[in-house]
Amino acid sequence: MSNFKSNPDDSNGPKTVGIMLDSVDTFFNSRAISDLIDACEERSIRPVFFFGGSLERSSSAGRYSYAYSLPNSKFIDALIVFPHSIAPYDPIEAVRTLIERIPDLPVYSFFGHLPAIWSIGPENSRAIQEIIHHLHADHAYTKFALLTGPDAPGTTSRERQLQIEKELHRIGITIPDEWIFPGTYSQHDGKTTAAQILKLDGDTPEVLICMNDQMAIGAVTEFQNHGISVPGDIAVVGFDDVEENSSLPTSFTSVNFPIWEMVSIMMDRVVSDLNGITSYFPEQIFRPAQFMHRESCGCSSWFDHADRQQGNFTPLELTRTPQRNLKKLSGLRRSLESIIDQCLQSGDYGAFTSFMQGIIQTLSRSGHLSDSFIDLFSTQWTSTLLKHNDKESQILLNSLFLDAFRLLIQTKQKSFRKIREQDLGSLAFYREGNELLSKKITIKDAVRGIGANLPILGIEECHLVFLNQHDPKKGDLRFSFYAGQYTEVYEEPYTRFPVEELLPKQQMKSGNPLAALPLAFNNYVYGYLVVSITDKHFSQFDMIQDLVSRIIDAAMGNEILSCHIETLTQNNSTLSRLSMIDEFTGLYNRRALDITGKSMFDQAVKSRQSCCFIFLDMDGLKKINDSWGHKEGDQAILSLAEILKASFRERDLVARYGGDEFVVLMINVQENVVIRTLERISAKLDSFNQTGAYPWTLSASWGFSMRTKEDVDKTFESLIEESDAILYQHKKKKRSSQ
Incomplete structure (x- = not known):
């Protein structure tokens, strides 16, 4: 494979590496982030973390997944991905799709092996063999329960489950189906599973194996809350061996992964590739996991019987x-x-x-x-x-060991002190943020309020970027905050720049690690925060991301409601606000339909004007995707959107309802005009297909529903449902005639 180019604007300077993962809100991620920051600092590399949530949080991408569109070779020199973090159910396909648009960046996979990508991850088989042997041979357990993670082929959870079941089968043990509990790696899953086990009638498991420590901690906590002893009544085993296990009254049996070792190997390779010492090529590196058995499986302390x-x-x-x-x-x-x-x-x-x-x-x-x-x-x-x-040596030895013990305690205290400081700042910021939410604030008020409260969190540098309302590929810088220096809330005209650069170069004042936190609510993306990470203060980022997103959304809604309905219906350009435009097609989005469309409908009812809803759906999108790929499917959606734009009046509201579905609202229109418009769309589809520009055929089905001034019972919602039902009948007839 050929060498990748480094940052063209700074080929001889320090390198910047992007890191993609879902959030800081797991014990494993927190440890990995901390080690990555240390490893980058030792190698004079600046890390930029893109926290984008899970791509599989719902049937569509998670609302924060916009972060995964930001990494670009104009700003970073290499990219590290956590595949099982951002796509726990289908890491291979999700990561492949993400990196297709950045072919000039070297990509490295951490804690997950991906084809055609340099990858490093753990080798679990030996540790799992030791787990099962130890639990069965040393403790004589025969009744096993399992709490899984996201379960799909190729996932970490499925791999571990298969290895555990294989080892149990070797000794003649099978886990009953009703004792295999599904989870998503959260503490709540552990609590729920423990509660289900407590409700079992008759036979109960002797040991619960959890696919990560986060779930195991939740299970242990729930058991203990109900007076169930761990390991006296049930043993619990986890994976990850996170530091948070020390908070439990019972030392925790787990599997330790050599995170620091893997991070160091990966960062050494990144530096070597970027400096031209080695050439990037796909490789899979494994590091053995280590079984750490302690009290929660029934063992005593290693040193209880030391001589x-x-x-x-x-x-x-x-x-x-x-x-x-x-x-x-x-x-x-x-x-x-x-x-x-x-x-x-x-x-x-x-x-x-x-x-x-x-x-x-x-x-x-x-x-x-x-x-x-x-x-x-x-x-x-x-x-x-x-x-x-001898007395002299003993005095000296006591002095040395006391100093060392003091250093050990200070290390622990420093960690606890950071957690406490962050907790106090987070509580204050949360309180002030909710105070803003309780008021009817404008966007300007929201920006000022957020900037004024950032010092509470101990953040040294922060920038707020809104996506430009006319061109979402451009960002408008709305405020910059530097601790101990100033907070600047910018006025129009804003500093405008391509979002692929993340920030204007003049704003990059410190060399601290950075994090990009998308601001989104109900799948509407408003922009993002760029926050510096100082002294590993990152645990509050999830709270900041959620609270600031809700504040911006509330302020945006307040401004929308204050606009005049008449102006909105007469001039659609006013609707081109950030939250009202579908970024992919340039049409209005579902929110525009729900808010402005409803206002247009109410105004039509009030003035006794007719209106019409047209529900359109593309035919055969799945076939296009399956036969020619998702890029061609996207092109088909864009092509249909362009035809719709050119087919309706200026005052009509044309919205992308979701996926390949579109809804059009026409006010003060007669049925014959609607029919002629649909005929015009049919003609344009035929003309498009006759060009032969694409290997697929563009086709659509539709249904429409009219409301005249006499139809007093037809509501906004019922008209959409009626047009959708007519569309369904249209598609059904079309399929039966083929």
């Missing part, structure tokens, strides 16, 4: 800590002994401090800064004092 005087660590018979874990712990213990001996011999005590700083940083990144390490550290402290029993 502390001899420094020999003998785990309980039931725990059978995997051999590689013992080797790691034994190696760490020997390293502690060695560095202490060196310090005592050389008198250079700074080496021990440096060693401990490095160990604590490494364990924090890998998620292993746990009770087990603290037990090991404390045990080694005692063992070292017994080995060096």
